[in-house]
Amino acid sequence: MSITLDRLQRLRAQAGHAPSPTAPASPDDAPIDLPFLKVLMQRRALRSHLDGIDRSLPGDEIAPGLRLIESTIDWLDAPDVVDTRFDPRATCAIELAPQDVLAFDTETTGLAGGTGTRAFMIGAADWHQHRVRIRQLLITQLSAEAAMLDCFASWLNDATVLVSYNGKSYDAPLLAARYRLSRMKNPLAGRAHLDLLHPSRRRWRGHYENCRLATIEREVLGVVREDDLPGSEAPAAWLDCLRGGGARNLRRVATHNHTDVVSLLRLLRHLSSTTD
Amino acid sequence: MLHQAILPHHTKWAQFFEQLKYVVIDEVHTYRGVFGSHVANLMRRLKRICAFYGSSPQFILCSATIGNPAEHAAALIEAPVHAITDSGAPVGEKHVLLWNPPVVNPDLGLRASARSQSNRIARLAIKAKLKTLVFAPSRTMVEVLTKYLKDVFDHDPRKPARVRAYRGGYLPTERRAVEREMRAGQVDGIVATNALELGVDIGALDVVVLNGYPGTIAATWQRFGRAGRRQRPSLGVLVASSDPLDQYLVRHPEFFRDAPPEHARIAPDQALILLDHIRCAAFELPFVGREAFGPIQPAPYLEVLAESGVVHREGERWEWIADSYPANAVSLRSVADGNFVVVDRTDGRQQIIAEVDYSAAALTLYEGAIHMVQSTPYQVERLDWSGRKAYVTRTQVDYYTDAIDYTRLKVLERFDGDASGLGQAQHGEVHVVRRVAGYKKIRYYTHENIGYGPVNLPDQELHTTALWWQLSQPVLDEAFSSRQDALDGFLGASVALHLVATVQVMADARDLQKAVGSGDGAWFASTDTRGRGTLRAADGSSAGADALAQFQPTVFLYDAYPGGIGLSEPLYQRRTELVTQAQALVSACSCTAGCPACIGPVLATDESRTTTPKQLALRVLRLLDAR
Structure with a gap:
């Protein structure tokens, strides 16, 4: 019996495969009207040629499928020194030079975890030459992942201390898996890492409805985000672009990520300066 | 563990995989059929991950006695194996009793029910202060037997229960509680399905009663092995049911004693299982x-996955891109998914x-069915087929229910065919x-039949593989002399x-099904009910054989899983042997007109017929005999 799409789907139905997504986390896993979808996708691809769907992305392509989006802001001064006593579990020096700090945040294809989840964007912010420098890596094809990981590794030197929000539990393990899968040395392994989630929880638990970064930055730092794309929509935005769709939402993901890493530095400065 | 936790997170186990030297798989005789086919694919995944980390572990497999240990182990790990078949383990004193219930109607070969005999033996054993385990063939039977034993031993509700039921379909917490009580020795009698067969530690037992033959010799020994763990003498009783296979065994105890144990078989390339893995x-x-x-070249499967958007093809690479965790949706025990949940709505509850x-839903959860949990009867009030839910309420009835089902087959494609006597085998x-x-x-x-109820459910469809015989x-x-004959x-x-065939391929009887039909559906x-064959048209209505323009009855043996599970192909290879053996079975049977042990039950009136059903069956088999 040769295997065809039709046949497999028929057998799945006979085996009681429910006509609903097998894993609720995945809108893409839902059984769909495939022929119809194909037509739609062809039309969309056609339209994007004809009408020139807006697929423009910020930044420069520094390797095939890898874009680097670089920007600076000069309204966030570096503190003279970063006082890390706000985090009793920190493994770094009590006082850090601000230029050694690198705040980072990833955007991923989902929350399911495991080796099937990847980062499609890594954003980082640091104080560089008296300004805040924001660098974001974005892959537009899957094969560019190794180049992205390689580039991110090159941003870290022996003195670099990582700063993140929940990164110890989420971003760092995820990147560790990706480095492993690409057979590369994990530059995050053994590195000092200040995860601001836990100090923030200690300080503000019960003050606000939750301790998510967006809440803390609004309540504590007074940051107001406009046209922010909810994090849950980021995977779809990237997949849409990967499959030849428009890039508008993906640009919003980049903006969201940009705000996140800047907020990390602001929050770090706040925590550091209010340590007593 | 390996399937849902370790492999999907293999990067966290990188050092483990890099240094992995040995993989030990115990009880491989249980990894057959659907489960074994899943496990073989799991090994493919494991080896793939090991290869990524540059390791190539050695596999060590252990098995209870099966007929083809080397072949089966090699099929599971897809590598050559060396079999070590000598056992040095001490064997304790073990008594095995094959128990055939007394004949109640010698003409029809009707015997007292295995259920009543198992109940009686278990009752005797528990009264004699022996820890007793009864294996029942189905979940319903577990509940029925539990009720019978509870009626005797647990009539005082103030005392803790001495008899407990254990089967699949209970919620995990309930199963754990039963296991705890059994280990602690608080329970004197357990009634269980094969859910208790493996890996569940319940402590030492004295007596194991099998209500019916479990389908394979290996499983029988495995279950008997539950008794006598501390080198005390133990007793295993196999109570034969009226099932032909049971009768065959109990009348041929030498088969049980001498027959080489079963061959374990798997079909790792079953399309749905393959797609899952x-x-x-x-x-x-x-x-x-x-x-x-x-x-396997996975390209067509990957195309299917790409079509549904879970993988993305980029050049030579197929990458996972969906936000889902597929291992959680793949059960290693079944081809089917989409379990039904049973919701208790008694007194406004929603539990x-x-x-x-x-696969079992249509047969057990139809509206009106009595569904039992720990021998408490619930009646199904509403079945939400698409929502996969059955709503039940507590009830007090003195009966249980049994589904009546019909099977219709249609040949879609012929892979191979050959003359078989004057007919054809295909x-x-x-x-x-x-x-x-x-x-x-x-x-x-x-056990009297006290009524019928209608069921209105969608037909269960199945594309599968089969072998069949027909005569022109x-x-x-x-x-x-007549079509009826x-x-x-x-x-x-x-x-x-x-x-x-069931004995030949050592299949679970429910994995291989039979049917007689026209071949074109x-x-x-x-x-x-009179013991005579009745024709039914495609819509289920009765039809007369003589009215048909074309009459070509066909015997089918088919795999009971979507896509097949690899039973019918080896059976086809042994088609002549099967016909010969079936003939020998029927002609050597001591009954006069036919009985459950050869051609199925017959009625007293058939005794007086000039040609008995047994002769008719033999005639068909002779015509199909290629010798």
Whole structure:
């Protein structure tokens, strides 16, 4: 019996495969009207040629499928020194030079975890030459992942201390898996890492409805985000672009990520300066 | 663990995989059929991950006694193996009793029920202060037997229960509680399905009673092995049911003693199982180029996955991109998914009390069915088929229910065929439609049929593989005086063929099914309450054999899973052997007109017929005999 799409789907139905997504986390896993979808996708691809769907992305392509989006802001001064006593579990020096700090945040294809989840964007912010420098890596094809990981590794030197929000539990393990899968040395392994989630929880638990970064930055730092794309929509935005769709939402993901890493530095400065 | 936790997170186990030297798989005889096919694919995934980390571990497999340990182990790990078959383990004193219930009607070969005999033996044993385990063939039977034993031992509600039931479909917390009580020795009698077969530690027992033959010799020894763990003498009792296979065994104890144990078989390339594991494997590592999955080229499966958007093809690579965790949606125990939950709505409650497999739902959760949990009866009030839910309420009834179902087959494609005597034997793909038409109400203890109810459920469809035998119309006209006789002959032959085939491929009887029909789906046959074959048209209505323009009855043996599970192909290879053995079985049977041990039950009136159903079945088998 040769295997065809039709046949497999028929057998799945006979085996009681429910006509609903097998894993609720995945809108893409839902059984769909495939022929119809194909037509739609062809039309969309056609339209994007004809009408020139807006697929423009910020930044420069520094390797095939890898874009680097670089920007600076000069309204966030570096503190003279970063006082890390706000985090009793920190493994770094009590006082850090601000230029050694690198705040980072990833955007991923989902929350399911495991080796099937990847980062499609890594954003980082640091104080560089008296300004805040924001660098974001974005892959537009899957094969560019190794180049992205390689580039991110090159941003870290022996003195670099990582700063993140929940990164110890989420971003760092995820990147560790990706480095492993690409057979590369994990530059995050053994590195000092200040995860601001836990100090923030200690300080503000019960003050606000939750301790998510967006809440803390609004309540504590007074940051107001406009046209922010909810994090849950980021995977779809990237997949849409990967499959030849428009890039508008993906640009919003980049903006969201940009705000996140800047907020990390602001929050770090706040925590550091209010340590007593 | 390996399937849902370690492989999907293999990067966290990188050092483990890099240094992995040995993989030990215990109890491999249980990894057969559907489960074994899943496990073989799991090994493909494991080896793929090991290869990524540059290790190539050595496999060590252990098994209870099976007929083909080397072949089975090699099939599981897809590598050559060296078999060590000498055992140095001390064997304790073990008594085995094959118990055939007394005959109540010698003409019909009707015996007292295995259920009542198992109940009696268990009762005696528990009264003699022996810790006793009863294995029952089905979940319903577990509940019925538990009720009988509880009626004797647990009539005082103030005392802790001495008898407990254990089966699949209970919620995990309930199962753990029963296991704890058993280990602590608080329970004197346990009634269980094969859910208790493996890996569940319940401490030492004295007596194991099997209500019916479990289907394989290996499983029988495995279950008997539950008794006598501390080198105390132990007793294993096999109570034969009226099932032909049981009767065959109990009348041929030498088969039980001397027969080489079963061959374990798997079909790792079953399409649905393969799709499931290629999905999981793609999550674990992208497929690159022409990388094979075991011996399979995964490209068509990856296309399917790409169509549904879970993998993305980029050049030579197929990468996982969906936000889902596929291993959680793949059950290693079944081909089917989409379990039904049973919701108790008594007194306005909304509580899930059990789960039922998709494949068993139509047979056990129809509206009106009595569904039992720990022998408490619940009646199904509403079945939400698409929502996969059955709503039940507590009830007080003195009966249980049993589904009546019809099966219709249609040949879709012929893979191979050969002359078989004056007829044909063929092997190919079939379309099976199974309909649950109604149910019987059966009273406790007396087992009398006290009523029927209708069932209105969607037909269960199945594309699967089968082998079949048929005789042409001229041959039949020559050999039989009427079409009715030919039909009765085919129905009888189907029972005998199914019986020897089940023993041959050592399949679980429910994995291999039989049917008699026309081959083009126009009609199918079943045995009516008078013991005669009845034709039914495709819609289930009765039809007359003589009115048909074309009459070509066909015996089918088919795999009971979507896509097949690899049973019918080896059976086709042994087609002549099967016919010969079926003939030997029927002609050597000591009954006069036919009995459950050869061609199925017959009625007293058949005794007086000039040609008995047994002769008719033998005639069909002789015509099919290639010698």
